[in-house]
Amino acid sequence: MFPKFFRKLCVFIFCIAVLPQILQAQETEETIVARVRVRNFAEMMRVAQAGLDLMEYRDGEELIFWTTPKQFAELQKQGFALRVDEQKTFELQRGLQTDTFRDGYRTVEETRDFLDQMQARFPNLAEVFTYGQSWEKTRNANNGYDLFGVKLTNRQITGSKPTFFLQAGIHSRELVPPEIATRFIEYLLTNYGTDADATWLLDEHQIVVVPIVNPDGRKLAEQSLLKRKNTNNTTGNCTNITFGIDLNRNFSFLWGTVNLPTEPPCGETFPGLTAGSEPETQAIENLVDSLFPDQREPGRTEPAPLDATGVFLDMHSTGNLILYPWGQDNTPPPNLQLRTIARKMASYNGYNPIQSIQLYPTSGSAREYAYGERGAVGLAMEIGSGSGGCGGFFATYSCLDGGSGGDFWNLNRPVLLYLAKIARTPYMTGEGATTETLTVSKTGANSFMLRAQISDANNGGQTVSAAEVYVDTPPWRGGTPVQMMAKDGTFNSTVEFAVVDLTVSPGRHMFYVRGRDATNNWGAIKAAFAPLPKANVDL
Numbered sequence: 001m002f003p004k005f006f007r008k009l010c011v012f013i014f015c016i017a018v019l020p021q022i023l024q025a026q027e028t029e030e031t032i033v034a035r036v037r038v039r040n041f042a043e044m045m046r047v048a049q050a051g052l053d054l055m056e057y058r059d060g061e062e063l064i065f066w067t068t069p070k071q072f073a074e075l076q077k078q079g080f081a082l083r084v085d086e087q088k089t090f091e092l093q094r095g096l097q098t099d100t101f102r103d104g105y106r107t108v109e110e111t112r113d114f115l116d117q118m119q120a121r122f123p124n125l126a127e128v129f130t131y132g133q134s135w136e137k138t139r140n141a142n143n144g145y146d147l148f149g150v151k152l153t154n155r156q157i158t159g160s161k162p163t164f165f166l167q168a169g170i171h172s173r174e175l176v177p178p179e180i181a182t183r184f185i186e187y188l189l190t191n192y193g194t195d196a197d198a199t200w201l202l203d204e205h206q207i208v209v210v211p212i213v214n215p216d217g218r219k220l221a222e223q224s225l226l227k228r229k230n231t232n233n234t235t236g237n238c239t240n241i242t243f244g245i246d247l248n249r250n251f252s253f254l255w256g257t258v259n260l261p262t263e264p265p266c267g268e269t270f271p272g273l274t275a276g277s278e279p280e281t282q283a284i285e286n287l288v289d290s291l292f293p294d295q296r297e298p299g300r301t302e303p304a305p306l307d308a309t310g311v312f313l314d315m316h317s318t319g320n321l322i323l324y325p326w327g328q329d330n331t332p333p334p335n336l337q338l339r340t341i342a343r344k345m346a347s348y349n350g351y352n353p354i355q356s357i358q359l360y361p362t363s364g365s366a367r368e369y370a371y372g373e374r375g376a377v378g379l380a381m382e383i384g385s386g387s388g389g390c391g392g393f394f395a396t397y398s399c400l401d402g403g404s405g406g407d408f409w410n411l412n413r414p415v416l417l418y419l420a421k422i423a424r425t426p427y428m429t430g431e432g433a434t435t436e437t438l439t440v441s442k443t444g445a446n447s448f449m450l451r452a453q454i455s456d457a458n459n460g461g462q463t464v465s466a467a468e469v470y471v472d473t474p475p476w477r478g479g480t481p482v483q484m485m486a487k488d489g490t491f492n493s494t495v496e497f498a499v500v501d502l503t504v505s506p507g508r509h510m511f512y513v514r515g516r517d518a519t520n521n522w523g524a525i526k527a528a529f530a531p532l533p534k535a536n537v538d539l
Contacts, residue, residue, distance in 0.1 A: 033088035034072055035062040037081040048361040051267015055386055088387055104397030105175055107222055108215045115150045122189045125202055127151045132283025134216045135232050147283050149210035154203045162424040163291045167210040168315040170247050171228045172217030173393045176383050176408055177315035181211040183409050184416050196510055196527035201420050228268050236265025245272040249364040252276040253372040257328050258363035271364050288370050296375030303334035304375030311377045311423045312370035319382030322346055322353040325371050327362035340459050341430040347458035349411040377426045383408050421524040432523025433464045433515035440530045447503045448530050454515030457494040462517035464491050467498035470512040
C-alpha cells in the first residue's frame with residue numbers, strides 16, 4: 001500500500017507546485033489551428049526549424065499546426081504563408097472542454113497499477129521494471145516518477161529470445177497510444193494458453209512495453225492541457241505549457257541536424273541544448289542498448305545485416321501514418337525492407353506508409369536511434385486522424401473500439417502482432433509471404449486438416465512458392481517441416497491457400513505454418529492449437 005500512496009502523494013505535490021502557473025498562463029492564450037504553405041524543401045526546413053507545434057499530418061502543400069493568435073501574427077510578419085483552419089479550431093476547442101479521463105483513460109498512477117496487477121496475476125509471464133527517473137524526480141525525489149515498463153515472456157522457457165519493443169506516450173498529450181499499449185499487454189497475457197499466436201510469442205519472443213515515456217508531461221495532459229514536451233523549465237523564458245524539451249527530437253543519433261538547439265526554446269520541437277540531455281531520453285537509449293545488440297555501423301549509408309534482430313515501434317497520434325527513416329532529407333534508408341514492413345503494417349490498419357521526410361523534416365527521433373545506433377527495425381506509427389469524431393489528440397475513449405475514424409484497437413492489434421512475429425529476423429521475415437489465416441479441422445481421432453491463407457501481396461508482391469507446417473517445435477528450434485500443397489494444385493500467385501492432412505499423437509499440439517515467396521523469403525508464422533484448449537490458465 002505504501003508505494004502506491006507515496007506515488008499519489010508525489011503527484012499531488014507536483015500538481016500543487018506546477019499546475020497553477022500553467023493553468024493561469026493557458027487561460028490567457030486561446031489555441032487555434034492554422035495552416036502554413038510549403039512549396040519546396042527549403043520552405044519545409046524553415047518551418048521545421050521555427051519551433052511550430054506541427055501536427056502529424058499534412059494536406060498537400062500545407063502543414064497544419066497549433067498556435068495562438070499572437071504567434072500567428074508574428075509568423076505572418078516573418079513572411080510565412082498562413083491561414084486559420086476554422087473547422088479544426090472549432091474541433092480542438094470543443095475537445096478541450098471535455099473531461100477526457102472521465103470515461104476510461106488511465107492516469108499515470110493507474111497505468112503503473114495496471115502493470116503491477118498484470119505481474120501479480122501472471123508472475124511467470126510479466127515482469128514490471130523501472131529504468132530511470134523523470135525530469136521532475138531527478139530534481140526532487142519527492143516529485144515526478146520512476147520510469148516504468150513491463151517485459152512479457154515465459155520465463156520458464158530459457159534461451160536467447162528476440163525482442164519487440166513498443167513504446168508510447170513520449171508526447172504526453174497523445175492519449176490513445178498508451179491505451180493501445182496497455183491493451184496489447186492485456187491481450188497477450190489473458191490469451192496465453194488459449195490463443196496459439198499469443199502463446200508462442202510469449203514462449204519464444206520477448207515483448208517489452210513502455211506505455212508512458214513522458215509521465216511528467218502526461219500528468220499535465222490529464223488536466224486537458226496541450227502538453228507535448230517534458231517539464232524541463234530551465235531553458236527559455238516560457239510562460240505557458242511550451243516549456244520543456246521535445247523528447248522525440250532529443251535522441252543522440254544525428255541529433256541537431258534538422259531541429260537545432262538555436263530554435264526557440266519555447267517551440268514545441270525544441271531539441272534541447274545537447275544530444276540526449278534529458279533523463280527520459282537517456283533512459284530509453286540505455287534500455288534500447290540493453291535490448292538490441294549493436295548490429296550496424298554508424299552513419300546513414302550502411303545497412304543493418306539481413307539477419308539483424310529486433311523491432312522497435314514508437315506509437316503516436318494523430319495522422320494515420322506509418323513512418324520509417326530517414327527524417328533529415330529524401331535519402332532512403334539503406335535497408336529498404338523498412339519500407340516493405342511499413343507497407344505490410346498499412347495493409348492491416350489502412351494507414352499511409354511513408355518515409356518520415358514526406359511528412360516534414362525531423363532529427364533526433366527515437367525510431368532513428370533504434371535503427372541508426374542498433375540496427376533494429378525502427379518505426380513510428382501515428383494513430384487516428386486529425387479531425388472528425390475520433391480525431392485529434394484528445395479523442396474520446398470510446399474511439400478505441402468504434403466511432404467515426406476510430407476503432408483504434410481493432411485496427412492496430414494485427415499490426416502489433418505482426419511486428420512481434422517478425423522480430424527474430426525482421427529484414428528477412430518482413431519480406432516473406434505472410435500466413436494470414438489458419439484453420440484446423442478435426443477429421444479423425446488424431447487427424448486434422450489444415451487450411452492456411454498465405455499472402456505476399458502487401459510485402460513484396462512475389463509469387464507464393466511454398467508452405468510448410470511444424471508440429472509443436474518451430475523451425476528456429478530445429479522442428480521438422482511438413483510440406484503443404486496449394487489448394488488449387490499450384491503455387492503461382494501472390495495469394496494462395498495451402499492445405500495438408502496430418503495425423504499426430506494423442507494430446508494437445510500446436511501447428512506453426514509459414515509461407516515462402518519466389519525470392520526464398522520465409523514470412524511471418526501463424527499458429528493454431530489442436531485440439532482447441534478449453535480454458536485459459538493464469539501463469
